[in-house]
Amino acid sequence: MPLIQWNDSFSVGVRTIDSQHKKLVDTLNELHDAMLGGQARHVTGPILERLLQYTRDHFSAEEVMMASAAYPGLAEHKLLHLDLTRQVEGYIARFQHGEITLNLHLMHFLRDWLTQHILREDRNYAPALHARGLR
Ligand SMILES: [Fe+2]
Numbered sequence: 046m047p048l049i050q051w052n053d054s055f056s057v058g059v060r061t062i063d064s065q066h067k068k069l070v071d072t073l074n075e076l077h078d079a080m081l082g083g084q085a086r087h088v089t090g091p092i093l094e095r096l097l098q099y100t101r102d103h104f105s106a107e108e109v110m111m112a113s114a115a116y117p118g119l120a121e122h123k124l125l126h127l128d129l130t131r132q133v134e135g136y137i138a139r140f141q142h143g144e145i146t147l148n149l150h151l152m153h154f155l156r157d158w159l160t161q162h163i164l165r166e167d168r169n170y171a172p173a174l175h176a177r178g179l180r
């Protein structure tokens with residue numbers, strides 16, 4: 046069973062953003078499968094790094110869209126992105142140094158991190174983007 050099952054409640058109603066979110070969900074599910082399958086660090090490490098890279102790319106794309114829609118919550122949203130990125134970077138650094146392994150605790154942190162950010166913060170900017178014709 047996948048860690049996260051995509052459903053319509055995750056949609057922010059903007060196609061490019063939804064597809065980026067789906068890619069993040071797919072990557073997290075891939076990481077979860079690798080963990081359950083007992084894959085070694087040389088398999089899981091690169092998936093984790095890919096997750097971080099997709100996250101950075103996604104956050105900057107989202108910030109550009111929010112800026113172009115003059116979304117008033119942009120500065121606050123950027124801080125949340127920065128905080129989330131630092132948390133994931135911290136986990137990855139600890140993983141790379143062998144201080145932690147990929148476990149359910151980390152998977153659940155990543156799942157909650159992604160789904161709660163989409164469901165709470167990302168949905169808030171949707172009306173501003175829609176008002177600018179972004180769908
Ligand atoms: Fe997002």
Ligand SMILES: [Fe+2]
Nearest residue numbers: 107162166167
């Ligand atoms: Fe966001």
